[in-house]
Amino acid sequence: MINPSAPGWIDKFFDEQKTSEKLTVLSEEEFYLRTRATGFIFGHIIGFDTHKPISITGQLPEEISKIGMLHTLYQMYCLTQKEENHFITEAVAFYNLLTPKGFNPLQKMLPSSSESSKLEKIIHDRVQTNEDLFSKSFSHVITNALLFVDVLAFKKYLENGSLPEKYFNRIEDLVISIVSLSLKSKTGVSIHDDLLQKLFESSVRYTKISDKGIKTIEDLDLSYLSNDLEKFYVIDLAGISLWSDAKVENEERYFLFKLGEKLAVSETFIINSIHFINNFIVTHKNEIPYFNNSNPVKNFYDHTTESVQVLITRNKKRLVKEVSQSKELMQLLAKSTHKELDKDEKKKIKSQLLDICKTIPSLTIFLLPGGSLLLPLLIKFIPQMLPSSFNENEERDQNPNK
Structure with a gap:
């Protein structure tokens, strides 16, 4: 069993998965749908899309997030790259770009530390948005809701060898704006709406939450979303925020279709998104913290x-x-x-x-x-x-x- 709390777990992961041959991913949409099926998109992982099955039983929530993070990044590498496998080296180089000048969390590691050890440290820091056991346990929200933004940024890095300026800031800003608008468009108020808003707000790393005066969907500037994965992602996050009592009302569907129209996303994807989200929440509602906020x-x-x-x-x-x-x-x-x-x-x-x-x-x-x-x-x-x-x-x- 892989133990992400013990050193060497990344090497063990790849040894057990025997992923010397790249995963077969036919398209970006297939990659996204397979990732969404694991729950990683929503910050509540229910399984792993690995070649060799990995059970989540007996794993701590943070450990599940680590495995999900590693494998989703690796799948993105397989989707994007064609040459010899240098995933771990590329992942470490990517995250080094994100550290402020003059500060490197890897400096405390020994110079002889392997690349996989460095990536273990990075992923640990990435999923640990709140180290305090008691604060984390009392929280009603999922603090890893925006980890997929790392995967989207990794795609940009692999394709261009660099990251667009303030990429994280802009994506996070759009996500928060879309979620806020979708909640305002709901026909009925749910007891979970405020918690869901806090879910996303507590997950941002680069954006300061502020009211930018966005009142309608027409006020959104979505031109920054340049690829299908980014568009699929914000559609699904809007969809999960619109969910209430096992259904999405007509006015709420209109919001999603309008958003899809602005993003040039097909109606078929939006309809499938509505059905998937409903089934996901109904099936796993008792396990998702922000739906169980009574005490x-x-x-x-x-x-x-x-x-x-x-x-x-x-x-x-x-x-x-x-x-x-x-x-x-x-x-x-x-x-x-x-x-x-x-x-x-x-x-x-x-x-x-x-x-x-x-x-x-x-x-x-x-x-x-x-x-x-x-x-x-x-x-x-x-x-x-x-x-x-x-x-x-x-x-x-x-x-x-x-």
């Missing part, structure tokens, strides 16, 4: 529970071994499964578990500020990993006649 505390608990469970599962053998070596800790954990511990006992469990976490690099999250708040989750999952005999006392308490 921020619950959102935080659900997100951290999932993340902690993944970390514990990955380090199961080491954790069980460390816990089993402490007789007192084992006794206290066993007792905690069926009785309330007193203050001193809870303190002992906390202290001993923190000592164990110090010895397992992946679990040092519990040592960070606020990390101790997650310890109850760790205590909850540990008994489930221990041998069945561990819970014998609990079973006797619950079944006294056996």
Whole structure:
């Protein structure tokens, strides 16, 4: 299994995929439709369009984004380039163009670092728009909604050897303007509209959000969108912002068709976009954060529970071994499964578990500020990993006649 949180994952990805032969992509539209089907366009990835299947089960959201980012960039390279494969080198060179003069995040790496190691660092920084666990968990919005702009910019770089001036600024500015207009054109107000607006606004990297006085679709200057991929992208982002209650009303369809007319995008693409977006949201609505905004505390608990469970599962053998070596800790954990511990006992469990976490690099999250708040989750999952005999006392308490 590829672990994007561990060094060397990019080399492992290409080794497993055996992508020495370029992927067969017949057209830009096919590339776009295949990418859209993964959810990458909307910032909610449900799968990967890889030669060898990669499961998202057991992957953290940030890890899923990393794999999706790498593979979509590589597919763009395959679509654009015909010569010998220098994808990783080209990707690193592309991102180096985006760093401000006098600042290079790769400077901290050793000079001998491989190109793939550099790309791992770049992709990590690119998908980590918010490093704070608690802020990220309380957020209702997806912070990676505009990652596809990187792919569009990579296309420009590969074709021209450079990037148009302020490319990111202009694309982001158009996206925000189109999303704002589409939300204003809706016949009914959805409780998710404000959150969706924040989704895109929280994802911009180069544009300052401001009211540019754009009131109607006629006020939009779309001349900067020069290729089909850019046009397909803004059509789909407008479509997802127009979605409400499993349908798009007539007036909202009119907005999309008018936008498509200005962009010279076929009505067939727009109709298919409407149907795809509806099916995507209806199918995955319960998994998409901005459709589940009822209780921020619950959102935080659900997100951290999932993340902690993944970390514990990955380090199961080491954790069980460390816990089993402490007789007192084992006794206290066993007792905690069926009785309330007193203050001193809870303190002992906390202290001993923190000592164990110090010895397992992946679990040092519990040592960070606020990390101790997650310890109850760790205590909850540990008994489930221990041998069945561990819970014998609990079973006797619950079944006294056996």
